[in-house]
Amino acid sequence: MKIRKFKMNESGLNRFFGPLEAKIMDILWNDVEMTIKDVQQVLDREKLTNFNTVMTVMNRLVEKGILQKRVAGRSSLYKPVLSRNEFLHTQSKEMTNELMDEFGNVVVSHMLDALEEVDEDLVAKLEQKIQELKKGR
Template sequence: MDLSRYQFTFDPRKKGLRKILGDLEADVMEAIWALGRATVHDVLERLAAADRELAYTTVMTVMSRLADKGLLEKRKDGTAYVYVPAASKEEFTRRTVGTVLSELLDDFTAPAMSQFVDLVGEQDDAAIEALEKAIDERRRRADSDV
């Protein structure tokens, strides 16, 4: 999955995927990740079951735009299109977090690292140990590349 085609806005006030996707985009992606592959009708039914009443054309437009952005793959199946996620939710999350952190580090290296360390320090000891382990692992990889 190539996120370079996907331009997103990061809104730290929102929760979960809504930080980077619109509300309806997030709901559609959650539905498709849960289903694995889905038609517009499948997603519409799933959203309706969650008390989200929407027009078929609204869901179709959102899914088509998500495909245009590279988040979904659109495949012809008979007379309908079937959409599949271009990446798992975990992979999408990992790559998006990587993009956000990379952009922060490009422009604000020292304050971004300082804040990150402070925030990890506010977590439990396991979070600090995980960060130390990740740093050690990265150093070992860098040493083996030399």
């Protein structure tokens, strides 16, 4: 699954999704499987939206391959295809690969500059990964 639009000026899940999509995904990542009505009721506590809007958005998320839908009796149950961590891992890897393909050395340089602002554990993991890559060559 590839997210087509990444929004630099947003934060969190809103970088990948529209505001309602992000709220729906957040709800579904905290539960097992839910019906449209279940999700709408959680959203309704915040007075956010009606059933038909939630149904439309959830079915579009199914079409995009982000949610899967299973029929159980007279109800349809929805759940994310990937866990939150799997989704974020996949999307960040895809973005990194695209940046590397398009901008190469510039991206590596900026990533190294950004390391000055991260904790030492992350730098140590990077050093370990570099050593593993060198051994593999």
